[in-house]
Amino acid sequence: MCQDKILIETMGYIKKEANLSTVENNTIPNTLVLESLHPYPDYHGKNLPDKSTPRSLFLIVNKDYSFEEIARIIKKIKGEFDFDFNASQGNIYFKTTSYSCIRIKYLKSFTFLPELQRMFQNEGIRFAKQKSINSTGVIVIKKHFYIDEIEEGIYRDIDESSKFYIDLPAALPWDEFKEQVHNIKNNLENSDFDAAQGVFYRKSGIVEVVRLYTCEGEFEKVQRIRKMFIDQINKKQ
Numbered sequence: 001m002c003q004d005k006i007l008i009e010t011m012g013y014i015k016k017e018a019n020l021s022t023v024e025n026n027t028i029p030n031t032l033v034l035e036s037l038h039p040y041p042d043y044h045g046k047n048l049p050d051k052s053t054p055r056s057l058f059l060i061v062n063k064d065y066s067f068e069e070i071a072r073i074i075k076k077i078k079g080e081f082d083f084d085f086n087a088s089q090g091n092i093y094f095k096t097t098s099y100s101c102i103r104i105k106y107l108k109s110f111t112f113l114p115e116l117q118r119m120f121q122n123e124g125i126r127f128a129k130q131k132s133i134n135s136t137g138v139i140v141i142k143k144h145f146y147i148d149e150i151e152e153g154i155y156r157d158i159d160e161s162s163k164f165y166i167d168l169p170a171a172l173p174w175d176e177f178k179e180q181v182h183n184i185k186n187n188l189e190n191s192d193f194d195a196a197q198g199v200f201y202r203k204s205g206i207v208e209v210v211r212l213y214t215c216e217g218e219f220e221k222v223q224r225i226r227k228m229f230i231d232q233i234n235k236k237q
Helices: 067-078 110-122 174-186 219-235
Strands: 007-022 033-036 056-061 086-093 098-105 134-151 154-157 163-168 194-202 205-213
Touching: 007 205, 056 086, 056 110, 067 086, 067 110, 098 110, 154 219, 163 194, 163 219, 174 194, 174 219, 205 219
Parallel strands: none
Antiparallel strands: 007 033, 007 134, 007 194, 033 056, 056 098, 086 098, 086 134, 134 154, 154 163, 163 205, 194 205
């Protein structure tokens, strides 16, 4: 593994599947907020997020706001809000409907949520009306990445050391990606990891990646998973 850090700040998106359910309490009345109770559903190790705090929250908005508009509002609110949080613009796709959303992470308590919602409202954001949802959806989150290239084609998240990113030589259709993850898990001795699709936007062009959530010290497993993905892609070419 390379010892010289190559730090990269870039943009891109993550695409993953998760079960989402309506947050019934600690929200502004008649606004729709969804929560992913298991943000890394295929990982069951010891370094999962604390169950006592909100995991990934999704403030469902009533129209498509641009990435730049949401980013400017987030920057303003972060300078005024008393508590730490991370926010990104995204979309959620269910079988029969889709929603635009603002994904919230690292909020320490649900009791801070109504105030945060009001601050978004004060900036002109309007939320969708509350409804009961408990279903699996495909989530696409546009976000910033701050990563360390620890080996060619393998990156580690600076802020979350359990997250790794591996680059791939080709884009994979969503169904094929899920099939490849299933095959790798069936052929890997230690298959305790969660995978999501992603993209980095770099000067040289789009980089297709897989986000892996696993234990910090399992770098050899990350290397093995990358090789297995590449082998499967090469077999189909």
